[in-house]
Amino acid sequence: MPTALITGITGQDGAYLSQLLLEKGYRVVGLLRRSASADVIGERLRWLGILDQVELVDGNLTDLSSLIRIMETVKPDEIYNLAAQSFVAASWQQPLLTGSVTGVGAVNVLEAVRIVRSDARFYQASSSEMFGLIQEPVQNEKTPFYPRSPYAVAKLYAHWMTVNYRESFGMHASSGILFNHESPLRGIEFVTRKVTDGVARIKLGLATQLPLGNLDATRDWGHARDYVRAMHLMLQQETPDDYVVATGRTTSIRDFCRIAFSYVGLNFEDHVVTRSDLLRPAEVQVLLGDADKARSALDWAPSVTLEEMIAEMIEADLARHRGQSRS
Ligand code: NDP
Numbered sequence: 001m002p003t004a005l006i007t008g009i010t011g012q013d014g015a016y017l018s019q020l021l022l023e024k025g026y027r028v029v030g031l032l033r034r035s036a037s038a039d040v041i042g043e044r045l046r047w048l049g050i051l052d053q054v055e056l057v058d059g060n061l062t063d064l065s066s067l068i069r070i071m072e073t074v075k076p077d078e079i080y081n082l083a084a085q086s087f088v089a090a091s092w093q094q095p096l097l098t099g100s101v102t103g104v105g106a107v108n109v110l111e112a113v114r115i116v117r118s119d120a121r122f123y124q125a126s127s128s129e130m131f132g133l134i135q136e137p138v139q140n141e142k143t144p145f146y147p148r149s150p151y152a153v154a155k156l157y158a159h160w161m162t163v164n165y166r167e168s169f170g171m172h173a174s175s176g177i178l179f180n181h182e183s184p185l186r187g188i189e190f191v192t193r194k195v196t197d198g199v200a201r202i203k204l205g206l207a208t209q210l211p212l213g214n215l216d217a218t219r220d221w222g223h224a225r226d227y228v229r230a231m232h233l234m235l236q237q238e239t240p241d242d243y244v245v246a247t248g249r250t251t252s253i254r255d256f257c258r259i260a261f262s263y264v265g266l267n268f269e270d271h272v273v274t275r276s277d278l279l280r281p282a283e284v285q286v287l288l289g290d291a292d293k294a295r296s297a298l299d300w301a302p303s304v305t306l307e308e309m310i311a312e313m314i315e316a317d318l319a320r321h322r323g324q325s326r327s
């Protein structure tokens, strides 16, 4: 039975990846950072019904010795580095923390792997945010990067260190340049979940307005369940490499709102208000990925449409709010 170690197991992707790897017969171990709110830890794993099937070990991405200890005791065959300060907007408020977790933290994991488990396979969660101020209308593995936030700069450092460890030490280290991916388990601060949660609350009469920032930005949104399949496929390849994972369709926030509100029979223009304090100091206006390499080399393709994903997210948020109002 192969062993997988997942950093960021309590996040959206960590939960879906755990589910996938358990289905495939892996022993799944997750790195958990200590929190005073232990009672709410693992909410996403619980939602998927797998909390009691994964092993959780204490550690932190900023603490190299904890990572070395975990590599020694867990002896993973595959390591998925998903942990990060992952919210772009927060990275301007906490640029140093973002640099030390999202950037240097990834190198701590690489170092622990190099020192203790150099034959293990390593996945780095890179991001389409690295393309930032896009240099080509459709972005693939060869498109030059132009990061636009402290988050994207930190991710770019981690990305190049992954490439560097592969080239310097011959490590099986791959980087997935994933475009935005969402689900009912997406953090509430991200725009898709903020919208589907807002739609549910407005539909149930719990709110009337939804404040948003820039409605003109566009994103290439896929479903997290599809995207964790690509992560796993990358580590099953003979040779490590970098891959863009995307749907090839880009949609504005405005159109996302239009689809989401109309799903429950509402008009978004009656409820969405724009607020200047939700605008970002520097914006990534458009992202649109070309995943041809992943399609041909990994035989990967997305299976969920944007409309299907929005429906799933709204149904989950309606159920959550109905549940809350009952209690
Ligand atoms: P989430 O924000 O949902 O999860 C982040 C995870 O990192 C959580 O488990 C969090 O733990 C953990 N974490 C944060 N800081 C530390 C730390 N210092 N030590 C250990 N663990 C820590 O992210 P997603 O699941 O959405 O994304 C997974 C990865 O993929 C991230 O690296 C993200 O930046 C990247 N990515 C995501 C994309 C997306 O669209 N979702 C697109 C491209 C890349 P806790 O629960 O304690 O907060």
Ligand code: GDP
Pocket (backbone or CB within 6 Å): 088, 089, 129, 180, 189, 190, 191, 192, 194, 211, 212, 213, 214, 215, 217, 218, 219, 253, 278, 279, 280, 283, 284, 285
């Ligand atoms: P990101 O692509 O990782 O930054 O994912 P987000 O979901 O946080 O943001 C996607 C886009 O939505 C960005 O261009 C934001 O500026 C835009 N956006 C507009 N209003 C909001 C909002 O209220 N919250 C968030 N998170 N993003 C918003």
